[in-house]
Amino acid sequence: MSKVFHLNLSTCGLGFTIAGGVDAPLEDGSTAIVVRDIHECGAARKAGLHVGDKLISVNHKPLVNVTHQDAVELIKDAIPSQHVTLEVDRANMMSDVTVDKGDGAAADRLTLARKAFEAHDPELSRLAHELGAAPERHQTEAGQYVKAAVFGGMDGIVTTFAVVASVNGADLATGVVIIMGFANLIADGISMGMGEFMSALSESQYTLSERVREEWEFDHNPEGEIKEMVDLYMEKGFSEEEATQIMTIMAKHREFFIDHMMVEELGLMPPDEGESPAKNGLVMFLSFVAFGLVPLLSYLALSTVDFGSNKSDALFGIACAMTAVALFILGAVKSRFSTQSWYMSGFSVVINGAVSAGAAYLVGLGLENLVSLNDCP
Structure with a gap:
């Protein structure tokens, strides 16, 4: 039919x-x-x-x-x-x-x-x-901060788990794990959030100042700016005639030409008016703290459960499993920002966390043995 x-x-x-x-x-x-x-x-x-x-x-x-x-x-x-x-x-x-x-x-x-x-x-x-x-599908505001959330979460899990592993390696009490874990979580979370805020703010301010300078130079010496871009294009293989023709047309569109100059001449992306350094920092902090809690959950939720003489090892084993799952999920999400497949990205993040935690565990174990030897009469 x-x-x-x-x-x-x-x-x-x-x-x-x-x-x-x-x-x-x-x-x-x-x-x-x-x-x-x-x-x-x-x-x-x-x-x-x-x-x-x-x-x-x-x-x-x-x-x-x-x-x-x-x-x-x-x-x-x-x-x-x-x-x-x-x-x-x-x-x-x-x-x-x-x-x-x-x-x-x-x-x-x-x-x-x-x-x-x-x-x-x-x-x-x-x-x-x-x-x-077709009509443009705009990214939601929340989507702009997914990257900060993913990397903040990864740092939170790895650093907190490293503290948990080192304390467990030193064979300290469960209460010490919780105290050290929370102290590290809050301190590092604030540091990461402030660091992200200051970094994004500095980058934004620098980019904006460079754009203002480029605007001034273009307004007062357009021929010189066009000549600079012609030279850059000639270095890329264009003939002088081709480069001059392209730049002459581009220069008729002031905002576009200045943005293009920033990318080609300075290697800077034009400033994004919708980006908020404060929100980036807040997202980084919240993600760091939220995901950083994962290695501590077994100690918080199961500390009263009777595991017998193997309580410390049992809680640490559960923390390892929960951390591995969370790291794999975050790694899979991270693949969105790379060319890796989701499973390879997930496994690579788990391996990174395992290496960090393993090193911390060995340091804790070594220091515990060293302190024990020094305490001997």
Whole structure:
């Protein structure tokens, strides 16, 4: 059963990719062109297109018995008109295609582009870049501080667990573990929060002062600033004519040109007016304290439980397990800011914590033995 869909591209991108073709048959051997991936913000989703729909024609040009690339070109040729008409056979539904259901897995252009790169998928890459015309999905304010929360949490867990391990290695009482752990947690948390605040504030102030200087220089000597950028571009391989033409056009847009100068000339990103050093510091402190409590939870919650003569070892073992799980989770989240896979990032953070705690444990054990020897008559 065929059905006609009208896609309006005036406010958003096309929003779908295809699979199939006479040169790229589907798993069932069919050479039909079918919809493989649909983005929630695209025109295809709004028009009601489904993953698995078999495409018969685009703007009345047949898509039957064509190669995959020919189908891509026919669809691309239809885009400039801003109105794409698709004739679709909905009798064929695929179950092995991927689809962005708007659950966050591929909800924005950057995520989709990364997904395309990892899969070496040119079609998905085209979709990702086309989505640049779609309405921008703004990051929430909370999302801006995820990085500070993750790294603050990692530092909190590792440093507190190192204290717990050293005290346990010295075979001190459970109460000492709690006292030392909390003292370290609060002191280090304040230090980390203030350090993050001062660092972010200093960086912001320095960047802003450099931008003010660049603005003054551009306003009073635009030819000199343009010449500097021309020289930089020539060092990158542009001819003088090309560099001059590019910079002359850029200089017509003052704010953009100054931001570009800061990046290319000074290696500084333009100041972010929405960034708050105070909030960064607060997030770092709260995350440090919250996650730093994890190694102490077993001592706080189970200190009254009777573990017999092995109470200290039992509490320490539980603390080790809880800390390892928390570190792995934070490491997995950290992979969002790196090229590592989530599991490798998780394991690397656990190993880092284990090495730190192991060193602290050995130091505590060694000092306990040293003190015991010195106390001997």
